[in-house]
């Protein structure tokens with residue numbers, strides 16, 4: 554790639570329980586671009602994203618703009634790298650918090666210990682909640698929201714960090730079509746500002762709108778290339794048992810299952 558790498562994985566392996574689920578992954582993700590990670594269930598996509606975020610013990614090395622992630626102090630890493638995980642309702646201790654306070658959690662890496670939020674923190678939270686159209690619910694507890702509403706609040710929390718790099722695991726889960734389109738516009742705006750976005754996506758058509766795609770199967774990267782490249786489409790066909798076909802419609806690639 555001609556653009557510099559925001560994130561690099563070198564010889565990365567990872568275990569969950571007794572099983573090794575990532576095997577020798579080498580990857581270089583371009584800065585200022587949106588990369589989608591796709592592959593069948595169990596391929597290791599979420600595990601790889603957690604390793605790239607520094608959230609999971611692993612073999613090998615992950616570098617953020619050339620610096621080993623393991624050498625970055627936690628707060629500095631949390632300011633530079635924002636994480637949106639799979640927010641399953643009822644599993645989080647945040648359910649009793651208001652929407653506003655959940656989004657404010659995204660500002661923790663910017664705040665001094667026990668300090669009250671600054672005007673900049675409050676402005677970032679308001680911007681983030683407004684951009685995901687969650688501002689009107691700011692007084693409601695997270696636990697009382699629908700799945701899609703909750704997802705928009707968790708996205709706002711990730712945006713409120715205002716990090717240079719955003720890692721998102723299935724960000725479109727539970728979102729209705731207009732809010733999926735809004736998410737894509739948000740990502741495009743972030744990339745236009747020079748930020749780097751990496752997202753695990755099951756929705757192939759959304760994933761094909763990215764700048765680049767990482768295809769995974771059985772704990773390995775089988776392909777990394779442009780979303781419009783024939784080689785990328787062949788790699789997707791291979792990992793999905795030749796049950797997807799690609800069509801170029803109205804200026805964009807669509808993948809249809811068959």
Ligand SMILES: Nc1ncnc2c1ncn2[C@@H]1O[C@H](COP(=O)(O)OP(=O)(O)OP(=O)(O)O)[C@@H](O)[C@H]1O
Pocket residue numbers: 569570571572574592593594595596597598599600601
């Ligand atoms: N605690 C665990 N112990 C052992 N294996 C696990 C554990 N958790 C997950 N795995 C296995 O690790 C592999 C990778 O899981 P991962 O969640 O990274 O896959 P994924 O590509 O994100 O899948 P999906 O598309 O279904 O979300 C899977 O085969 C899964 O069964």
